[in-house]
Amino acid sequence: MTLAELIPTLGESLRGQLEPGIWPRSVCHGTDGDLLLGGVPLTQLAARFGTPAYLLDELTVRQHCREYRSALPDVEIAYAGKSMTSRGVLRWIAEEGLSLDVCSAGELAVARSVDFPASRILFHGNVKTPEDLKAAIAYGVDRIVVDSLDEIEQLGALARYPQNVLVRVTPGVDGHTHKAIATGVEDQKFGFSLRSGAALEAVARVLAQPSLRLVGLHCHIGSQVSRVASFEEAARLMVGLMAAVHSRFGLTLSQLDLGGGHAVPYRCGDSSFDLQGYADRILRAVNFECSSHRLPLPRLTIEPGRAIVGSAGVTLYRVVTVKHGVSRTFVAVDGGMSDNPRPSLYGARYSVRPVGRRFSPTGHPVTVVGRHCEAGDVLAEDVVLPSDLRAGDLLAVPCTGAYHHSLASNYNMVGRPPVVSVHDGVARLLVRRETEEDLLSRDLG
Ligand code: LLP
Secondary structure: OOHHHHOHHHHHHHHOOOOEOOEOOOOEEOOOOOEEEOOEEHHHHHHHHOOOEEEEEHHHHHHHHHHHHHHOOOOEEEEEHHHOOOHHHHHHHHHOOOEEEEOOHHHHHHHHHOOOOHHHEEEOOOOOOHHHHHHHHHHOOOEEEEOOHHHHHHHHHHOOOOEEEEEEEEOOOOOOOOHHHEOOOOOOOOOEEOOOOHHHHHHHHHHOOOOEEEEEEEOOOEOOEOOHHHHHHHHHHHHHHHHHHHHHHOOOOOEEEOOOOEOOOOOOOOOOOOHHHHHHHHHHHHHHHHHHOOOOOOEEEEOOOHHHHHHHEEEEEEEEEEEEOOOOEEEEEOOOOOOOOHHHHHOOOOOOEEEOOOOOOOEEEEEEEOOOOOOOOEEEEEEEEEOOOOOOOEEEEEOOOOOOOOOOOOHHHOOOOOEEEEEOOEEEEEEOOOOHHHHHHOOOO
């Protein structure tokens, strides 16, 4: 018998804390090194659904929706569907009273399939194909966020009055995030520059289209942004632009959409987002700017995606081999960059936890790698895992609810993992695993 088994509290501390904010709300320790999610043991989920598998805690998603609504009761909260779209999740979002941001006819098709109210949908994207625009118009989405002069003309020709429109603005605000997801700064593909005057020009073009009704402005400064000051600065600039629209066109805009991008912690020690602080500072900034410009308060919208679903997700992998290299140990699992390309795209770092049996309390740093045919297929670098970890063990990677299922690919003809929701002791398959038949069905020979 080990010391940890003799002294249960020691065993508990060796198994480590389940850092709040990174793991789903419902997670807790089970017996023999297992974890329970939504009351269901992870070992049971692995046995029933196989690995790799995306697990999603319904309670966490719903609680995040409620926290946003109670922190910002008069603000429209539009879930950014690009972070994780599935019919089950969109049903929860609709039930929780949130609105929805979609950015393709495909995302809209999922929303339509669960009768997500069109009156609560915004349609985004720097490229909207004619099919996207037609799908948006046919479903009657409440607002289309226009992003280019060509789009304004194309939409103007297709739409019937009154199609509500927001103009997407690039406010020139640095969100201090990874370059690939920084969208508030000049010289990237999204929006109309505020500074150059392109945003006012876009407003003029929308006003010239008889079928379009300009209701407001939109900005999204980037994703995984933790500095509330950046959001506040963007809000001030956007109200300033609303005042410029008023003085130049005599038009009072009734809506202001400040986008999403609220950061979440992926590992212990990562900074987290101060939602209440954000709420207080944004509302104060908008109130102040509106009163100094003598504008009525607009209806505000925000679009969190990652903050709603990120920490609700856990990915479960099985170790296939442990290989001792010259200077590093590689723990290779049955998934990889096809189910999580974020480390290679953004240098994202994750924590990893072994589950399903009692492990040695001693450990050493390893590199967790995937099954794909490139050396860059790394899921987590320098994570300390038990020294007795071996093939067949299960690994759980938390904070994989956002931009994992939605970014997944079929690289190396590997089928995408299932999405399994858990709640109150019940597991439900939301999206089934992709099979070889699925993969072959598109290939016509
Ligand atoms: N609104 C708009 C217009 C957006 O473009 C986005 C994200 C959001 C809202 C939601 O942002 P969130 O709250 O989820 O950060 N694949 C990257 C993230 C790309 C974000 C794209 N736009 C990642 O895995 O980090």
